Amino acid sequence: MTQSRTSTDRLEGLYALALCLYPAPFRLSYELAMRQAFRDALQDRALSRRALIPLVLRDLFTSLAKENLAMLRDTFARPTLVFNALVLSALATGLALALNTIPQQVLRLGANDPQIQLADDLTARLEEGIPPAEALPAGFVDMARSLSSFVIAYDDQGRPLASQAQLNGQTPAPPRGVFDYVRQHGEERLSWQPILGNAHGVRIAAVVQRVGGAHPGFVLAGRNMREVEAREEQVQQMAGLTWIGMLAVILIGTAVFGWYTRPKAA
């Protein structure tokens, strides 16, 4: 009899411990009643322990999951809370996109600055009738490796006349469509990826201008974009980290706010 009582007390103690895993409001409301129901079940001679223990264990697993999920749903899945979190997340996403796009545009547009002046100067000299080979500044630029600005003069058909730069030993020319556009509009600013041999990865910030006068043609001033693209990538990484940070703050803030404003048990 004493041994049976000890065993019952131990089971009741274990059950009481397991009840600590229920959400606090539920436990406050039903702990005593649940312990009493368990005690009644232990004392019910029609229900063997062998049948009761697996039943209670199964019940604990399923109802613990259910009640804790219900508590999470009641705490965090309230429409106002979810709506506020979504609005804040949308604002954070918009801000992160702006942080990514605006500096990238500024960097990219700034990459054209020296070339604009170089193209203007060379165009003016060519229009004065100076031969292309003499009009070009001195020096040689390897387009694949150097970050220096360079200029190339083309004839009216887009064939190179004189060049300060080469890629894989040749003077590349932009696609014919660029010359057609410049013929109509006077100037084009573009990111140009010359395709010569295996130099596919080289990207050039290029300014192409129309040359008028007795010997019409085109002038291209360019600069390797390697460094600018590296900075753009850094900006992208910083914007990405900022976005993740803002979302984390919103998530934590929503969780904390949801917890402190959760509906209280009746």
Next chain:
Amino acid sequence: MATGTAPSAPLSPAVFSILLSLAESDKHGYLIMKDARAPKGGGVQMGPGTLYGSLNRMMRDGLVEESGLSDDERRRYYRLTNLGRSVLAVELGRLNAAVSSARSLGLIPHGGRS
């Protein structure tokens, strides 16, 4: 105070067996569990967690309420509300129609028990 909406049929086995048990009289937790376990109560094996979780939601939905009767502060008695009785009647009607249909298809012998 009921704040939720009454469940539409079909009811979960636990909710159905609780309603069926309380249709007889006001009862406390373990008596409801015992009724549910019996064949006439649906044969639903239910522990205290499922029972009180279901009762909590049923009270919120206005299907049951505490009767206030108690022979012990740890024993809480529950009773059906009018809404609970209506929901049970609808569920029994649905089950009855299903059983009649099964019987007409010869799946259940006439006059037999399922």
